[in-house]
Amino acid sequence: MIVSAIGVLIVALVVLDSLLTVLDASGRSIFSTRVYRAAWWFWRHLAKLLPAGLAQAFLSVAAPLMIALLIALWIFGIVTGFALIFYGGLSFGDVVAGGGSQPSLPSAFRLSWVTLSTIGFVEISPSNMAHSVTVALEALLGSVILTFSITYFLSVHRSILDFDRLVLDLHHRMGPRHDPIETLASHFSNGDMQGLERWLERLHDGLVGMHQGLNRYPIVYFYRPQDRQRSLPRTVQALARITECLSWLTPDDAPGTQSPALKSLRAGMADLVSDLGKTHIPIVTAASPRPVSRSEFEAAVRGNEWVIEPSVRKFLEGCGALHDIAGRHVDVAGSYANYREWLPAATRTQQLVSTISTDLGYAEDLRPRRSSYLLGLLNRNPKQRPQALVAKGGRP
Numbered sequence: 001m002i003v004s005a006i007g008v009l010i011v012a013l014v015v016l017d018s019l020l021t022v023l024d025a026s027g028r029s030i031f032s033t034r035v036y037r038a039a040w041w042f043w044r045h046l047a048k049l050l051p052a053g054l055a056q057a058f059l060s061v062a063a064p065l066m067i068a069l070l071i072a073l074w075i076f077g078i079v080t081g082f083a084l085i086f087y088g089g090l091s092f093g094d095v096v097a098g099g100g101s102q103p104s105l106p107s108a109f110r111l112s113w114v115t116l117s118t119i120g121f122v123e124i125s126p127s128n129m130a131h132s133v134t135v136a137l138e139a140l141l142g143s144v145i146l147t148f149s150i151t152y153f154l155s156v157h158r159s160i161l162d163f164d165r166l167v168l169d170l171h172h173r174m175g176p177r178h179d180p181i182e183t184l185a186s187h188f189s190n191g192d193m194q195g196l197e198r199w200l201e202r203l204h205d206g207l208v209g210m211h212q213g214l215n216r217y218p219i220v221y222f223y224r225p226q227d228r229q230r231s232l233p234r235t236v237q238a239l240a241r242i243t244e245c246l247s248w249l250t251p252d253d254a255p256g257t258q259s260p261a262l263k264s265l266r267a268g269m270a271d272l273v274s275d276l277g278k279t280h281i282p283i284v285t286a287a288s289p290r291p292v293s294r295s296e297f298e299a300a301v302r303g304n305e306w307v308i309e310p311s312v313r314k315f316l317e318g319c320g321a322l323h324d325i326a327g328r329h330v331d332v333a334g335s336y337a338n339y340r341e342w343l344p345a346a347t348r349t350q351q352l353v354s355t356i357s358t359d360l361g362y363a364e365d366l367r368p369r370r371s372s373y374l375l376g377l378l379n380r381n382p383k384q385r386p387q388a389l390v391a392k393g394g395r396p
Helices: 002-023 032-047 052-060 062-089 105-117 129-174 180-190 193-216 218-222 232-249 260-279 294-302 310-326 332-359 373-378
Strands: 095-097 124-126
Touching: 002 032, 002 062, 002 129, 032 052, 032 062, 032 218, 052 062, 062 105, 062 129, 062 218, 105 129, 129 180, 129 193, 129 218, 129 232, 180 232, 193 218, 193 232, 193 260, 232 260, 232 332, 260 332, 294 310, 294 332, 310 332
Parallel strands: none
Antiparallel strands: 095 124
């Protein structure tokens, strides 16, 4: 009876996890997300044992294999759960196999496998009403799990295609330097504000699709293109850079700074940064740098290199480039206020990008014999006996 109860619990957990994983809009699950995280941990540490080029290709196939692993766990869970249900309630003669059957766990697993696969019982079949109903229920659940698996795969594939479309739009427009300021500069220099507005609307639509895909299907987070310029960290960084440039680095009276599409893009970026830190990986936060004083900022604008903080340098470089294109000098009063608003937002984005890059393996130089937990376990030897200390001259 206890064995059957355990089987019922396993079946219930598998069915509930598949329902939540495939149908729940918020991406909740019972164990799927934990399976993904554990599989990624193992895969990432295993990649550290490979040469650099092979390791990058090895990590790029992790997400597809993790989907296959999850589907295999669903199927194995259903088979195991029903096998325990059969075994816990079997008595002599309940299952017919070659004219008679002594209850055994292998017979229960065999009955469960042939039921789930719907290939027919051949020489094994239930011989009472209770087991006949259970067999029918397993066959039905097997069809449901198979349908859910196909639906899940196609939905994840569609989300990844939406992500790739956004990445390619950014990648094609940023040019060889992968700097979005060049794209913005082309719109400003040509006075193509309508084109900029349409591009921002398209970026916002792509951002919403990517955000929904990451929330709806957590496996999309582990999708890892081999080209680092098309990765999730670089995409988030490029979108943040565009938002920051138009919100705080561009002259306040320049066209496009009050665009409705820009406001939507800024709100979407704030939600994405917040949700990624809550649902996928905790952001490693460091102390936010304090903004420099107004006098130090004015000195930096005048070109006193020795007083320029790194954050001020980054702000002024982008600010100066866009102001030059717009044909305006940097206004110290307005720029300092923008700098104080820009600094916290830029810091949060940079912390998120750094955390994701580390978690997905982009921030590592994967080399053979690099420090790895798995490698430490493989190389762990029995403790050697203490050795006598020997002085430099050779005497103990």
